[in-house]
Amino acid sequence: MMEEVMAIANSTAFWIIACIVVGIVLFQAIIFMRIAWKSAPDVGMSSNDVKTAVRTGFVSSLGPSFGIAIILVSLIALLGSPITLMRIGIIGSAATETGAAEIGASAFGTTLGADDFSMEAFTTIVWTMCLGGMGWLLFTALFTKTLGKSQQKIEKKNPKVMAAVSLSAMLGAFGYLISDQMVTSFGHFSAGGIALIVMVLIMIFAEKVNIAWLKEWALGISMLIGMVTGYFLS
Amino acid sequence: MSVIPEKVINERVERTVRPTTVSSDSIGVFHQKAHFWGRTTLFLLIAMCFVPPLYLSFVLDAHPGWSAIITGLIGYASFVGIFWVLEPITYYPTLGVAGTYLAFLTGNIANMCLPCSAAAQKAVDAETGSRKAEIAGVFGIAVASITNILVIVTIILSGTYILSLIPPAVESAFNFILPAIFGAVLGQFAYKKPLYGIIAIIVGMAVLFSPIVGFIKIALTVGIVIAIVLFMEKQKEKKVVG
Numbered sequence: 001m002m003e004e005v006m007a008i009a010n011s012t013a014f015w016i017i018a019c020i021v022v023g024i025v026l027f028q029a030i031i032f033m034r035i036a037w038k039s040a041p042d043v044g045m046s047s048n049d050v051k052t053a054v055r056t057g058f059v060s061s062l063g064p065s066f067g068i069a070i071i072l073v074s075l076i077a078l079l080g081s082p083i084t085l086m087r088i089g090i091i092g093s094a095a096t097e098t099g100a101a102e103i104g105a106s107a108f109g110t111t112l113g114a115d116d117f118s119m120e121a122f123t124t125i126v127w128t129m130c131l132g133g134m135g136w137l138l139f140t141a142l143f144t145k146t147l148g149k150s151q152q153k154i155e156k157k158n159p160k161v162m163a164a165v166s167l168s169a170m171l172g173a174f175g176y177l178i179s180d181q182m183v184t185s186f187g188h189f190s191a192g193g194i195a196l197i198v199m200v201l202i203m204i205f206a207e208k209v210n211i212a213w214l215k216e217w218a219l220g221i222s223m224l225i226g227m228v229t230g231y232f233l234s
Numbered sequence: 235m236s237v238i239p240e241k242v243i244n245e246r247v248e249r250t251v252r253p254t255t256v257s258s259d260s261i262g263v264f265h266q267k268a269h270f271w272g273r274t275t276l277f278l279l280i281a282m283c284f285v286p287p288l289y290l291s292f293v294l295d296a297h298p299g300w301s302a303i304i305t306g307l308i309g310y311a312s313f314v315g316i317f318w319v320l321e322p323i324t325y326y327p328t329l330g331v332a333g334t335y336l337a338f339l340t341g342n343i344a345n346m347c348l349p350c351s352a353a354a355q356k357a358v359d360a361e362t363g364s365r366k367a368e369i370a371g372v373f374g375i376a377v378a379s380i381t382n383i384l385v386i387v388t389i390i391l392s393g394t395y396i397l398s399l400i401p402p403a404v405e406s407a408f409n410f411i412l413p414a415i416f417g418a419v420l421g422q423f424a425y426k427k428p429l430y431g432i433i434a435i436i437v438g439m440a441v442l443f444s445p446i447v448g449f450i451k452i453a454l455t456v457g458i459v460i461a462i463v464l465f466m467e468k469q470k471e472k473k474v475v476g
Contacts, residue, residue: 008294017285024282025340025383028275029376032332035267036372042260043365045358053354053370057377060353064346064378065385067411072386073397081390083286089383090279091341100310107306108298119296127287127298128306134283135311135318140338141276143322145269148331162327163363164467165460167423168430169327170352170362172459174420175434176452177344179442181413192413199421203356212357219353222418223411230410231403 002113005122009080018082022089052216060219063227074098078112079125087129091136097129104128187234195226261365265331272335279339316449324453327460328352330368333375340379345412349419350378356422430466434459 008014033054040050071094075084078101087097104125105112155162178196182189199222206214291297322338328348329337337347354374360367389396424431434455441455 008290013289014286017282017289021279021282022383022387024275024279026380028271028336028339029379031271031275032268032336032372033376035264035271036332036369036376039260039264040369043369045360045366045369049358049370050373052357053373054377056354056357057350057374058381060350060374061346061378061381062385063411064342064349064415065382067345067408067415068342068382069385069389070397070400070405070408072389076390081393085386085390086286088341088386091338093342096314099313103309103313104306107309108302119290119294120298120302123287123290123296124298124302124306126290127303128310130283130287131307132310132314134280135315136321136338137276137280137283139318140322140334141273141280144272144326144331144334147323147326147334148265148269151326151331160467161464163361164463166327166363166367167427168434168460168463169324169456170348171420171423171430171434171463172437172456173324173328173344173348173452174416174423175431175436175438175459176441176455177438178413178416178420179435179438181416183442184413187410188413191410192417195414195417196421196424199418200425203422203425215357216353218356218422219349219415219418222421223414226414226417227407227410230414231407234410 002117005117005119006080008119009083009122014080014082014086018085018089021086025089052212056216056219059217063220063223068094071095083126083129087133091133096133100129100132101125185234187230190233191226191230194229195222198222198225261368264369268332268335272332272339276335276339320449320453324456329375330371332368332372336372336375336379340375340382342382345415346378346382347375349415350374352419352422362423430459430463433462437462 037050040047045053068088072084072088075088075094075097078084078098079087088094101112104127105114105117105121107128108121108124110116110118110121151162154165178192182192199218202214202218202222206212206218287303321343322334325337325343325348326334329343329351333347333351337343337351340347351371351374354370354377355362355367358366358370360370420431420434424434437458438455441451441458446454
């Protein structure tokens with residue numbers, strides 16, 4: 001039964017859909033880089049700054065991208081390659097998609113990989129994933145404008161407040177995320193702690209000696225050292 | 235895109251007006267374009283999301299019945315539904331308008347988009363929350379989005395062959411990538427304001443261990459840290475004035 005499902009899941013039609021989705025993601029990224037590039041001079045970004053930002057984005061995203069890729073393998077066995085590509089390429093993570101797959105399968109009265117896992121069960125999973133993942137897309141499509149307007153209102157009243165809110169929202173989010181990770185195991189604790197310390201040292205050093213490129217690599221380097229430390233101390 | 239006559243006019247106006255306007259107007263133009271393209275791409279993607287299930291149900295005739303689909307959706311919504319609303323609001327202050335459209339289309343916000351946005355901002359010495367930071371962040375996220383999708387496509391097309399080349403030691407080191415990313419990002423922001431960084435971790439730990447429902451914990455931490463920082467900044471201002 002499962003082979004039949006996988007044959008359809010890996011059929012040309014789904015590859016075409018996956019390609020279109022990937023195309024939309026690439027198109028959006030390129031169009032936003034274009035409009036950002038046009039506005040860059042007005043916010044005091046030189047073309048050198050633009051290059052720096054692009055390089056930094058690239059270097060910093062390599063680690064996370066491979067981290068994401070390693071987890072997605074577990075999904076390929078469940079969903080086939082094209083749907084995995086489509087789900088991971090847009091909003092969604094291996095964890096939520098696996099959850100969606102389990103919920104979808106049980107809604108049809110079966111379990112993943114069971115003998116009676118049918119095309120209909122698979123279809124239920126795809127409905128659950130595709131419509132369930134749409135929640136974020138719909139909310140951001142409809143309400144980002146509203147969020148932008150509230151920001152403008154706050155800025156009109158007090159332009160300095162937004163900078164403080166922005167900084168503390170970042171600190172708050174990552175303060176929670178790192179706490180959540182660090183209590184998992186000693187390896188996680190040391191990975192997070194060392195990455196934090198290495199980052200602080202790199203930033204202080206880069207500023208003292210004025211090495212610009214070091215800041216571009218700061219996230220990549222501290223992430224790597226944190227990971228290796230976690231591995232050896234666990 | 236400059237083939238569209240409207241756009242051309244827009245750009246011309248923007249260019250001729252540019253020298254006399256303050257920079258806040260040009261960021262307004264940027265936001266307008268960001269809303270337009272952000273919404274267009276998101277709605278396109280939303281439409282695409284309907285294609286696979288409709289195709290399976292009605293072209294391949296594998297329709298499982300609406301009751302199974304609705305049961306599945308309700309089950310899923312009760313598990314993540316609250317994040318549809320909480321996440322965009324929680325991350326908006328750091329992502330900004332364009333960053334929100336980019337990050338929520340490509341996903342992996344906390345583990346990729348925000349770190350890359352922050353790194354790009356720091357690399358060009360932009361002050362958090364400034365216009366320059368917003369634009370630099372857009373470059374960071376957009377490039378990350380492209381890199382990420384290319385890495386995923388390569389790995390899937392190679393039939394995970396590339397992943398099988400990775401030695402097991404390296405693969406287990408990747409178990410620690412999340413704490414390493416989060417620690418590094420926190421360090422990037424805390425090194426100038428160590429006190430705020432310490433407050434963020436203390437609040438994070440306190441919220442983590444308090445007996446409240448899991449899904450509001452991150453938003454609650456963000457809210458508390460914003461309140462504390464704003465309060466402390468106000469006290470500072472008073473001291474400067476007094």
